Amino acid sequence: MKTSYRLLAAITVSTALLFACEKNQDLTPAVGNAQKSAIQTHTDLSSDESLKNISPDKVLAVGCEIYSLVLAGNSGTPHIGGLDSYLVNVDMVTGNTTAASQIMIGAVAVKSVTGITKAPTSATTPPTIFGVTGINSNFPGRLLKINPATGAAVNVGPTMIGNNQIYLQDIEYCLANNRYYAIVEGTNRIVSSLNGLSWVNVPTVIPTSVQLNGLTFRTVGNITRVWVIAGAGNTFCGANFGNMWELALNGTLISTNNYNAANVLWTNKELGLDFNANTGCVPRNFVVGSAMGILSNNLTLCPALPTLIGAGQIKPTYDYAKK
Template sequence: MKTSFYRTGALVLSLTTLGLLSCEKNESLVPNSTTNQTTTFDVTKSHTTSPFVNESLQNVGSDKILAAACENYSLVLSGVTATPHAGGLDSYLANVDMVTGATTAASAITVGGLIVKSVTGITKIPAAAPTLYAVTGMNSSIPRRLLRVNPATGVSVNVGATVSAGAVIALQDIEYCTTNARYYAIMEGTNRIMISPDALNWTLLAVAPTNFRLNGLTFQKNAAGVETLWVIAGQANTLCGGKFGDMFNYTLGGAFIANNSYNAATAGPVTPELGLDFYQNTACVIRNFVVGSASGFLSHNMTLCSGGGIPAPIGGSGIKATYDFAKR
């Protein structure tokens, strides 16, 4: 998981690759069998006022989820918001194709038959059955909680409160790293990076050197197998000649390495971009850093500003308001 505002203009795809690999996610909490239920919840009866809800966002069976190797889970909300996330937005788990940007299927994220409002982050958990964790923000209908989600149905279990030093905290953009078996997340609406062994109990890892709120985080592994953490403050424009998308690189232990920029060109009215991920360049598609948008577009940057590259769009129209990613 974010207060960033851009609009993608005419963008150029750089073919230069970094030759780096992405961090996988893994499981540390035991899956609950209740997540394998099938829900018949109808999102058209969710009483949302957003025009976003339509026939493309019906709950679907597991045969429609994970349909292709290039598809990944994405967190979709029923409206445009910055961070902290606004309340009242229906939350969906969708598949997004990283070649075309198209959303192919979606499930409403539900607890007790009701759509959870304003989920703020998701992460994949490899297990016998596909499982996700999700976190909720301060304005969610189930605030400051960790959810365990069945991706085929959206049916979720409230695992418990997310806490730090005895206080319940709101998180966004949760990710899991197998290198050190730790969860990472952003404290919602801040420049604070948090770390946890179990996704419930969190401590401060680092404070990003920016006055802007962080949007998302991801992991990057180089050819030598050394993995590091990246976070993005999308609205910030202090680096790389005033281009939007300041990024900060850390060791997994929280030591600051360097700063850089997503280098997003801006033109005209600005719109929120949220979420950050990193993709392997030798498998499904040639992608490095990928950023989602609350305004319905995806983009990626192969080289960041140090290599002179600017983001290129992924796909065209029909992309949903994307707030986070979880690899399949």
């Protein structure tokens, strides 16, 4: 079934953290930190006719669009179960959407997908999208291979550290070192993997009290950093929300920041984080999507306020994947 619809603006919360690569050891959080003066409603989609599977000619992201992960309702971390999962095309200039497909394994709807990323070597149209699921999914702790044109998914296998299954969110692929990175759901932990199935811990300075909610990469020149965000926080830039950490790929802390949200609803316990430099679309840096149905972007971090994108039209957004 073909359909197109207007996506409502969601806030983008930015979190920053860099990962050390290929270290199989426990995280040793320490509150660290060189402070850096820098920048910074529940929507039931289960019966939304604009979020049904459609034909491939409408679901391919083009121009300024990227794929976003939309769930049928907002939640905290870990994600609650029973949320229908969709891939949606989002125009990052306007917040509009062009198409959506529900993520399915056979005839079974996959509930509560927690992260998506584009496959690194995908030259196909549409590209392959990889997704991960959390502890409360009906396919918990799994790596999925998804065709965004149809939503059809394959259960690749369990996500593991050694012999222990782990539950991930916000998976992203890093071109700088050809590794996947993700957040262990509901924790401060970052992990990395060569294949998306076998993971190792990445040592960081993120405090154990923090629940990370979004992860992205930022490349300036030939230097790539990992950024992570915790949806609620106000320690770095005063009464703002959205603590962020920037780290080098070797795990060194580069900076601590805030995504300056004037309203706590703009950053909550579930959100997606994306970074885009100045493209042909629009100058922007950190784009934050929220389970509360808000999308925003910031060219700078605190004290600058973010700009709302497509205000009032974004559906609950949990993660992004480049087209």
